[in-house]
Amino acid sequence: MAFLDIRKLSKNYGSTVALDGVDLSVNAGEFVTLLGPSGSGKTTLLMSIAGFTQPDDGGIVIDGVDVTDVDPEDRDFGVVFQGYALFPHMTVADNIAFPLKVRKWAKADISAKVEEMLSLVGLDKLAGRKPRELSGGQQQRAALARALSFGPRILLLDEPLSALDRSLREIMQRELKRLHKETGVTFIFVTHDQEEAYAMSDRIAVFHNGRIVQMGAPRDIYRKP
Ligand code: ADP
Ligand code: ADP
Numbered sequence: 001m002a003f004l005d006i007r008k009l010s011k012n013y014g015s016t017v018a019l020d021g022v023d024l025s026v027n028a029g030e031f032v033t034l035l036g037p038s039g040s041g042k043t044t045l046l047m048s049i050a051g052f053t054q055p056d057d058g059g060i061v062i063d064g065v066d067v068t069d070v071d072p073e074d075r076d077f078g079v080v081f082q083g084y085a086l087f088p089h090m091t092v093a094d095n096i097a098f099p100l101k102v103r104k105w106a107k108a109d110i111s112a113k114v115e116e117m118l119s120l121v122g123l124d125k126l127a128g129r130k131p132r133e134l135s136g137g138q139q140q141r142a143a144l145a146r147a148l149s150f151g152p153r154i155l156l157l158d159e160p161l162s163a164l165d166r167s168l169r170e171i172m173q174r175e176l177k178r179l180h181k182e183t184g185v186t187f188i189f190v191t192h193d194q195e196e197a198y199a200m201s202d203r204i205a206v207f208h209n210g211r212i213v214q215m216g217a218p219r220d221i222y223r224k225p
Pocket of ligand 2: 038039043158159
C-alpha cells in the first residue's frame, strides 16, 4: 500500500465543486506536485490532507491509518504556506523551537534540534534575528526549518516560492530539492507554474476542475498536450 492514499475525495462549497472524486497515491519519500490553474482544487486537497478542511466524501489514509476524521494536530505533517508567516515577534531560533515546545520536548533536545535545523537550511549565523531582519529567501528557509523541526513524515507546501523574484525562486527550488533529498520526507507541493513542477517533482498530478486529469513523471506529462 502507498504511504499516503487519497480515495475518491470530494468537496463542494455550495454549488462550487472543489474536489470531484480525487484518487491519489503517494509513496514514502516521494516529491509529488499538484499542478493546475487557480481554482482547480489543489489547495482544497492540501487542506484536506492537513485536516483543516473536512471533505464531504472519500478518505485519507496515512501509513495504513485512516485519518479522515482525525484532528490536524494528530496527523503527521509540517506546512509551508505562502501566507503562513513566521511569528514576527520571535527570533528565527524561537520560531524553529516553537513546534518542539508545543510538543513538550526537553530543553536540551530543543537546543540540539534548533542547531541542527539552522545548519540544515544555512541560517546558523542568523539564529537571533527577527523575521523582518531577513530576506525573503531567508524567511522561507526559516519557515522550512520550523515546518520540519519536529520530524513530520509529510511536508505540505502551498506555492511557497510564488512571492519570490525569479532568481531567488531558482535558488530556493534547488534548496527545496536538497532538503527533500537530505530529509527523506514526503513532499506534497502545490504550484500553478509548469516549469517549477517540471524542475522539482518525482511525479506531477495535473488538476482541472477538481479532478486529476494527468499523473506521471515530468517527462511524461510534458510530452502530452
Ligand atoms: P486552487 O488551490 O487550485 O487555486 P482551491 O482548492 O483553492 O483551488 O479552490 C477550488 C474551488 O473551490 C475554487 O472554485 C474556490 O473558489 C473554491 N473554494 C475554495 N475554498 C473555498 C471556501 N472556503 N469557500 C468557498 N469556496 C471555496
Ligand atoms: P490559492 O492561492 O492557493 O489558490 P486561495 O487564495 O484560493 O489559495 O485560497 C486561500 C484560502 O481562502 C483557502 O483557505 C481557501 O479555502 C479560501 N478560499 C478560496 N476560495 C474561496 C472562496 N471563493 N470563498 C471563500 N474562501 C475561499
